[in-house]
Amino acid sequence: MHSRAAAAATPSSSPSRLAAMVFPVLLLGLVALLTASLIAPKAHAADATPASTHTLIIDTDPGADDVIALLFAMASPEHLKIQALTTVAGNVPLAKTSRNARLAREWAKRPDIAIYAGAPRPLVRTPIYAADIHGSEGITGVKVHEPSQPLADGNAVDYLIRTLRAAPEKSVTLAMLGPETNLALALTQAPDITRGLRELVLMGGAHFNGGNITPTAEFNVFADPHAAEIVLKSGVPITMLPLDLTHNVLTSPERIARLRGLGNQAGKTVADILDAYVQHDMQYYGLPGGPVHDATVVAYLLQPSLFRGRKVNVEVDSREGLGFGQTVVDWYGGLKKPANVNWIAEGDAQGFFDLLTQRISRLP
Numbered sequence: 001m002h003s004r005a006a007a008a009a010t011p012s013s014s015p016s017r018l019a020a021m022v023f024p025v026l027l028l029g030l031v032a033l034l035t036a037s038l039i040a041p042k043a044h045a046a047d048a049t050p051a052s053t054h055t056l057i058i059d060t061d062p063g064a065d066d067v068i069a070l071l072f073a074m075a076s077p078e079h080l081k082i083q084a085l086t087t088v089a090g091n092v093p094l095a096k097t098s099r100n101a102r103l104a105r106e107w108a109k110r111p112d113i114a115i116y117a118g119a120p121r122p123l124v125r126t127p128i129y130a131a132d133i134h135g136s137e138g139i140t141g142v143k144v145h146e147p148s149q150p151l152a153d154g155n156a157v158d159y160l161i162r163t164l165r166a167a168p169e170k171s172v173t174l175a176m177l178g179p180e181t182n183l184a185l186a187l188t189q190a191p192d193i194t195r196g197l198r199e200l201v202l203m204g205g206a207h208f209n210g211g212n213i214t215p216t217a218e219f220n221v222f223a224d225p226h227a228a229e230i231v232l233k234s235g236v237p238i239t240m241l242p243l244d245l246t247h248n249v250l251t252s253p254e255r256i257a258r259l260r261g262l263g264n265q266a267g268k269t270v271a272d273i274l275d276a277y278v279q280h281d282m283q284y285y286g287l288p289g290g291p292v293h294d295a296t297v298v299a300y301l302l303q304p305s306l307f308r309g310r311k312v313n314v315e316v317d318s319r320e321g322l323g324f325g326q327t328v329v330d331w332y333g334g335l336k337k338p339a340n341v342n343w344i345a346e347g348d349a350q351g352f353f354d355l356l357t358q359r360i361s362r363l364p
């Protein structure tokens with residue numbers, strides 16, 4: 001006589017009996033899989049999607065957050081093929097933004113990257129700086145020195161024209177972390193350079209958040225609104241990462257501590273810069289942490305899936321008055337004008353800091 005267990009274990013040709021035997025096994029397997037996926041450590045958000053690749057020029061006005069963005073980008077050579085850095089007057093005068101870009105290059109140990117100095121002042125308006133936020137040297141929290149490696153010979157505007165003219169069609173991404181003077185000058189002198197550009201990815205502007213230099217204007221646009229107007233009308237695909245995004249991607253003591261705890265010099269440098277840099281914005285805006293504006297551009301280049309935006313029409317107000325330097329964003333499309341900007345309104349803050357920390361860990 002067969003026991004029930006023995007009977008259940010005996011192969012049978014009846015389909016219903018087969019199903020009755022196989023189903024519990026499948027169910028058990030499924031439960032085991034689900035349990036494993038729930039208790040297994042989550043994949044690092046920074047590893048969630050494959051990173052994008054860009055042939056890249058970075059135009060910058062370092063600037064504490066620019067320096068962090070530059071370190072982030074220079075730590076990602078397999079994805080960001082940096083052709084050169086170009087500097088512009090902005091947070092501090094041109095000599096200091098250029099010195100600070102050279103410092104970032106030295107800290108990242110990337111002597112292969114040329115740095116060209118560009119425009120020493122905006123197109124039309126009186127120059128303004130942001131030493132109250134970035135300190136008189138343009139980098140908070142760390143000591144600065146004169147790096148041994150010099151600037152490249154020649155001007156950033158000439159470099160942009162020469163390089164974009166020689167580049168294959170739609171091949172070069174230009175990341176812009178400061179006032180947009182250099183590209184505006186290049187576009188004015190050589191409108192044909194748009195052909196070589198794949199995309200512009202800019203930190204700048206404000207809509208839902210309001211401004212940070214006036215109630216309506218964000219610093220990079222306010223510092224040279226006439227340049228921003230030229231760039232926004234260039235016809236090149238543009239992604240903008242405005243204050244609407246960056247004021248929601250904030251440091252926390254834990255996020256800074258993770259950078260400091262990496263055990264390399266770069267992690268300590270970034271943490272020291274941030275500890276000093278976030279103080280102003282936390283106090284002024286009553287925020288629980290500080291934005292790292294320009295570094296979001298690098299995260300967007302590497303992992304656009306961390307961000308969400310909308311294609312909209314954006315124009316700059318360059319008239320004297322309360323709206324000077326404001327980005328006027330037609331979020332609801334009421335003006336029926338063509339969209340010229342992918343306006344990034346939201347981002348995954350933890351994903352951003354995971355990616356930043358992972359990349360900074362690769363540096364000396």
Ligand code: BDR
Binds near residue numbers: 212
């Ligand atoms: C922008 O202004 C500058 O102070 C920062 O470097 C950033 O590019 C934020 O408004």
Ligand code: CA
Binds near residue numbers: 063066091177178294
């Ligand atoms: Ca900047």
